[in-house]
Amino acid sequence: MESKPPLPPFTLETAKTKVQMAEDAWNTRNPEKVSLAYTVDSVWRNRSEFFTGRDKIREFLVRKWHKELDYRLKKELWSFTDDRISVKFEYEWHDDSGQWYRSYGNEQWEFAENGLMKRREASINDLPILESERKFRWDRQS
Known part of the structure; x- marks a missing residue:
């Protein structure tokens, strides 16, 4: 049986x-790697999209990182119980025209x-920003 301590x-x-493991995985921008953290029948709501299953998660992530270029994410634990975790996050990315965004959100897991x-x-909201307003800088090889 699969296990993800x-x-x-x-x-x-x-x-x-x-939370740190999730942040690290998502920052790889590798849909296959990220999707393996979810059950094969995982249920998702991302913004206004609803879907079920690891294959749909992988497809979503491929689309996401095709649009959200040079994506860089920071997550922070908000609260937790025995089997649930809530996080707040922000990430930065740009589209193919070069417009930068900072996206803010909350996740319940x-x-x-x-x-x-x-x-x-x-739940996620996007704020257009200037490149000079970016908070997260990284080696583009990451």
Whole structure:
């Protein structure tokens, strides 16, 4: 059986670890790698999109990172219970015209016993910014 430690029930330390692992994975911008953190029947809401399943997650991420170029994300633990974690986040990206954005949001996560995420709900707002207003800089090889 697949497993993705740390496993629920979460402590403050393991919840923070889970959030950092998610941030690190999403910053790879690798849809295959990121999708493996979710159950095969994971239920998602991302903005106004609703879908179910790891294959749909992978398809979504491919579309996302095809549009949101040079994506860089920071997540912060907001709260947690035994099998749920809530995070706030912000990320920066630009479109193919060079317009930069900072996106702000909140996610609610619910985990299966094996540590894979079985439910994710994300609310996100985008703010156009100037490139000079960027907060997150990184090596483009990351």
